[in-house]
Amino acid sequence: MELAENIIQKRPEGLSSPSKKKQRKYQHTLTKQTGAKCTIFPTKHIGICNSGLVNGLSEEVVYEHFSKYGKIEQILMLPGKSCCFVSFDDIKCSTKAFNNINGVLNIAQYLKPVFLSFVENIPESLIEANLKHDSDPPNGLIILENFITDSEERAFLALNDFNRLGSSLKHRQVKHYGYEFKYDINNVDLNCPLEEKIPKECDILWERLRIAYPQLIFVEPDQLTVNCYKPGQGIPSHVDTHSAFEDPIFILSLGSAIVMDFKNDNGDHHSLLIPQKSFVIMSGESRYAYTHGITPRKLDILQTKAGLTVFHRAIRVSFTFRKVRNGKCCCKFHSKCDSYLRTHEKSYTAFGQLAERVEETHVHKVYENIAQHFSETRHKPWPNVVDFIKSFETGSLLVDVGCGNGKYMNCGQNIFQIGLDTSISLLNVCREKQYQVLLGNCLRIPLLDNVADGAISIAVIHHLSTEERRFSAIRELLRILKAGGRVLVYVWAKEQKHRNEKSSYLKQDRKNRRCEENEAVSNEKLTLVDGVEIPIHTNRTQFKHQDVLVPWKLKKNSGKSLNTGTDESQTFLRYYHVFKEGELENMCAQFNSKLLHSYYDQGNWCVILEKK
Structure with a gap:
């Protein structure tokens, strides 16, 4: 992000009286929303009092501007709140960040300045709630790391030249094998198979999968979608159409790690790292009841109990393998099932x-x-x-x-x-x-x-x-x-x-x-x-x-x-x-x-x- 005049202003000699009044108001809001106690004494923990997820502030923007002043231990974004927290590994760094950013950096909503406050501690309940959605994968989701070798990864990447081939969508480039997935109807046309079938080079995956996960029952896929994502690109949250494809669905990730978000109707949210060269199995609930998507950004930030981990995205290519379904879906996850909704819900x-x-x-x-x-x-x-x-x-x-x-x-x-x-x-x-x-x-x-x-x-x-x-x-x-x-x-x-x-x-x-x-x-x-x-x-x-x-x-x-x-x-x-x-x-x-x-x-x- 460019540090243009509309982002950084010249540092004033302290906050003006109106700005101090705003700061006190926003500090009160932060305490009311989170329970965190503001203090005039420097600590490792800084509260961004007037901007958070609900105002459009992202972890990426917070990291970009605050990380210049030292090592960040934690960025805590709170769902539905207009505030958030940043923790440094020492007080010198947090003090430097506070003095350079408070009332000056225009990253709040409508490019207004952010107002900061030191806080004594970040409430443990907020930290635990934030870690909860980044922990275990949803039911039916399996991530097999290092599923292929470096040389095999290069061979898979060589199968597609996105400078010449593949259509372009808003957030990525894409190519289909076996059957074309038609995004206007979110389905495939069984009567129009493609001449290009799934490349033979992919056959090594299925025997390896049977050895690595022998309890998994599956039919070898007959449809492949290859997506190419540049840094900053993503894919909206979606459920692969139930009536179009069988269970399970497989994803091979090449070129770069990525964080993928899984969400269901109950509000459960899992942000999971999908490593480079990994093989993902989406079956059962994770395939049918959860949406999955990739947020468009250039870096991913994962907060774990061990601390903050930042992944800078590179060009990523994904191979999504699916078995085309003949007939209706009969799953039990009705709220996301197009077959069920067509036959059971009479929409007026x-x-x-x-x-x-x-x-x-x-x-x-x-x-x-x-x-x-x-x-x-x-x-x-x-x-x-x-x-x-x-x-x-x-x-x-x-x-x-x-x-x-x-x-x-x-x-x-x-x-x-x-x-x-x-x-x-x-x-x-x-x-x-x-x-x-x-x-x-x-x-x-x-x-x-x-x-x-x-x-x-x-x-x-x-x-x-x-x-x-x-x-x-x-x-x-x-x-x-x-x-x-x-x-x-x-x-x-x-x-x-x-x-x-x-x-x-x-x-x-x-x-x-x-x-x-x-x-x-x-x-x-x-x-x-x-x-x-x-x-x-x-x-x-x-x-x-x-x-x-x-x-x-x-x-x-x-x-x-x-x-x-x-x-x-x-x-x-x-x-x-x-x-x-x-x-x-x-x-x-x-x-x-x-x-x-x-x-x-x-x-x-x-x-x-x-x-x-």
Whole structure:
């Protein structure tokens, strides 16, 4: 990363009074979020008080800038937090880093300076939680190290010349043998085998595998995908399509070690080193229930009990061997199984004419009924949304699409804000506060093209019941932006446990903290028309489906229902499409925009886009 003027400023003579005030504020936040005790006396441990994973700060950036001042023992990034920690092997190094970086290095969100604090110690509970997801591999994953010799590695690498052969994807080069894997449909075409079969040079792997792991039952693969990754390239998290390939899947890694991330629906996260010349077996749960992916970066950092290990990436080539499946998958991991989902889950989203009726009944009318109660429980702005709003210059125009009760309408300083919502009752709340609001729909924003400097869409798009309508909502947000304008989008995540930490949504139910993740889940469904059913979600539990109805209980004394005029408790069902990891990013990639930042924030997937 270049140390340009927008990254490093000239070192001031100590912090100014406003900066000291900010530092104290952020130190308080760090203590509140982590329990770490700040101190004015130098220690080996430094807290980065105002930037962390949730703000887009990465281990790679922290290591790049802090390692200049001495040997780093530990970098502790905390899921869902706006702070993190760096530990040096001696106090001299940490003091030097503190004096050169505090209030000066612009690596916080929106290129703002980071504010630091020495801390007495890093709480042991945070260290243990961080190590947990880097320990044992998921069930069914086997890594056989040094599976081939140096000369065999050279022979495998010589099979493909990526300067001449192979198609290019966004993050890597790729070549197929046996069958082409079609990325547009995430499957193979059994009727169109390729002339080039798996090279004979690969045959040595199967006899060696039978000797090294005799208990493994497998059929020799007939499909091979070769990927070439340059430093800084990766592959998004994904599950190899169940109906396309059998179990197991094999990966031979050549040229460089890499860290691969494995994640499941329960939020379990394993960051595992895949060594050079290793052979990976993905079977059972690791093949069917876990996504696997490689984060695009130029170095990998692994934190173990032994300390910090840094791997600088070189060009890596992977050989992924698979056996093409004939027929449906019959696995027990239904949430990731395309065969099961096609035959067992009757998604009403295919019924285009039904979409508006569903949203009118289970979104618009519900909010009219619960407006008073909803407004009473939605008053505290989310910090990262506030930071986004405050990043705009004086005189900017910001549009809040789906403004609700207007809790973000007063967060900006010296900017113009306009709110938009479909609920008249919620707009009346905004008008009582003298906010400038419009009645309208996120699919047809009543504003001209290219008029806004910024926009936010917080917890709105997940109420749209078809992919086409969700796509249209993002297109509308970009339409009203000027070139260079930015939009922040929040949607509810299917993964309410991320990197082994529960979201605030799950934590709100104390009973669920003591029960298993899969307990107390409702099997109830609501039948709409034409026999289409939508599952009714059990509040404060993990989502088991993407298209769900979530109950809102309007208790007595929460305001009279507009439908009944009574004070009796009522339950309303709101429609949600909860987003899987990567789904929002993939949708945004189809637009003429730049993805500035994507992150997970307390049970939500979030993106910041810039209009080109």
